[in-house]
Amino acid sequence: MKKKIAIPVKDGILDGHFGHCSHFALLDVMDKAIVTEELVAAPPHEPGLLPPFLADLGVTDVIAGGMGNRAIQIFNQHNVNVFVGAPQLDAKELVKGFLDESLSFTANYCDH
Template sequence: MKNIFAIPLASGRLCSHFGHCEQFAIVEVENNAIIGESLITPPPHEPGLLPGWLADRGVTDVIAGGMGQRALDLFAAQNIKVNVGAQHKAPKELVGDWLENSLVTGSNACDH
């Protein structure tokens, strides 16, 4: 099974506010191994745009610090799984934690 993760970044680490990140790390996983990583720059922030934009890029999973309820609903409509409340780590560390079933998530860092 192949998973494609999108992780919002600021200065190369998880960005706490999903919609205002500098870049996304796109991390590809197949057979429980990371097989690729690339960085993409998102379009200018516009509420509701990113879920469809990431779905068009084949994303199946998101690891985020915080995300608004509307974005969570839009990702669910795209059948993209979202993990919120993740720690401020590098993308490969976060996906590695997910692969080992040790990804630490907590409360949604976004309250709007």
């Protein structure tokens, strides 16, 4: 299984407001192990821009705290899976929990 997982971060921790994060942690995963990790600056906030931006970087999955329904739809149109309601943890911790299925997701707390 090969994946590239994107997490919106601020100071290495999940940024609860997806569309206004300053950076994305991008973690490449192979056979349930993190292979590489990089930090990419987010483009200026513009509705509908982030899904194609991340898809063009090869992202297959996004882990976020909250995200608007329209953004989720656009990600899905780009064949990117979205998981919302993640706790505010370090990006690497989130991915490890996601991979070993110990990460708990709550409700999507973004309502726009």
